[in-house]
Amino acid sequence: MLLGYKEWIWDESEVESHDDCPYCEEEYPCEYAYMEYSDWNIGELLPELSASLMDLGWEYGIATGYVGWLNQFGNTEVKEVDSVFLKYMVFDTINDSHITAKLDFTHVESGVIKLRRSHHDRPMGETIYIFQCEEDEVLDEDEYYEKLYELGLKERPKSHTIVITSDDTTVGEWEVVE
Amino acid sequence: MREDWSYGELANFTHTKQVEEFNFCLCEEQEDFPYEDCPREEN
Numbered sequence: 001m002l003l004g005y006k007e008w009i010w011d012e013s014e015v016e017s018h019d020d021c022p023y024c025e026e027e028y029p030c031e032y033a034y035m036e037y038s039d040w041n042i043g044e045l046l047p048e049l050s051a052s053l054m055d056l057g058w059e060y061g062i063a064t065g066y067v068g069w070l071n072q073f074g075n076t077e078v079k080e081v082d083s084v085f086l087k088y089m090v091f092d093t094i095n096d097s098h099i100t101a102k103l104d105f106t107h108v109e110s111g112v113i114k115l116r117r118s119h120h121d122r123p124m125g126e127t128i129y130i131f132q133c134e135e136d137e138v139l140d141e142d143e144y145y146e147k148l149y150e151l152g153l154k155e156r157p158k159s160h161t162i163v164i165t166s167d168d169t170t171v172g173e174w175e176v177v178e
Numbered sequence: 179m180r181e182d183w184s185y186g187e188l189a190n191f192t193h194t195k196q197v198e199e200f201n202f203c204l205c206e207e208q209e210d211f212p213y214e215d216c217p218r219e220e221n
Contacts (some may be wrong), residue, residue: 069186124182 008103010041010090049105054081056072056108060071060135064087064144065128069121078133089115089128095131096120110151129153193217 015029015037023030079085090101094117103115111132118125131139131147138149148154157177162169166170180199193213196203205216 069184071184071187121186122182122184126182126184 001050002056002105002108005045005049007057008045008049008105010099010101011052012037012098013100035078040151042083042087046086049103050083050086052082053108058108060137061085061113061130062133062137062139063115064139065115065126067093067122067126068127071126073144075129075139075144078135078137081130081132089130090117094119094121107151107163111126112147112151112153114153142148 012034015033017024017026017029018033021030021033024033050064058081060078062076062078062080064073064104068074076089086103088154090103091099096119099119101115101117104114104116107114113130115128116130123165129144129148133139145154149156159175159177162174163170164174191213193203193205196213203216204210205218208219211218212220215220
């Protein structure tokens with residue numbers, strides 16, 4: 001796995017007070033504790049992880065998913081998958097400073113990073129998939145689903161065809177998708 | 179069952195959609211009617 005990490009998590013509720021810090025209170029970490037958390041997660045770990053992605057052949061990626069207030073489909077252009085892009089996808093595509101997020105690298109070798117995050121419009125979470133791609137690749141909604149089906153990240157809907165006949169002659173077909 | 183509804187989607191729910199997705203509606207008790215299309219039993 002990536003540097004031994006299966007996932008990268010941003011959750012400020014994990015920040016703990018330091019016993020030897022004069023500014024931290026028992027239940028309330030000080031601003032320096034939050035800065036330390038941010039420096040480590042964003043300033044150090046994210047760049048190291050993105051460098052490892054390069055080693056795995058991840059040069060370009062495209063992020064896509066159903067997001068926001070109305071759960072609408074959206075996607076980025078093809079981007080270089082570096083720490084700036086990962087940080088952008090986690091934090092900068094939503095106007096909220098209180099988020100929790102997880103980058104899941106379970107399927108990284110199959111060409112997918114799963115970003116799960118929650119924020120004020122989506123307290124129960126939303127999922128963005130970052131697909132490894134070529135520099136000139138374009139991904140539409142149908143291809144998005146096809147990639148998820150191929151990688152087993154989403155179950156392909158079952159469909160049945162009802163054939164309507166009259167005197168052994170087919171007069172129509174009706175496709176039902178579950 | 180899908181659990182990650184957005185607030186926008188929930189704001190656009192109707193009684194029909196509520197029952198379709200969750201198989202219940204708060205109007206069952208005929209005390210609260212959260213949606214305009216909730217059925218009201220006549221006394």
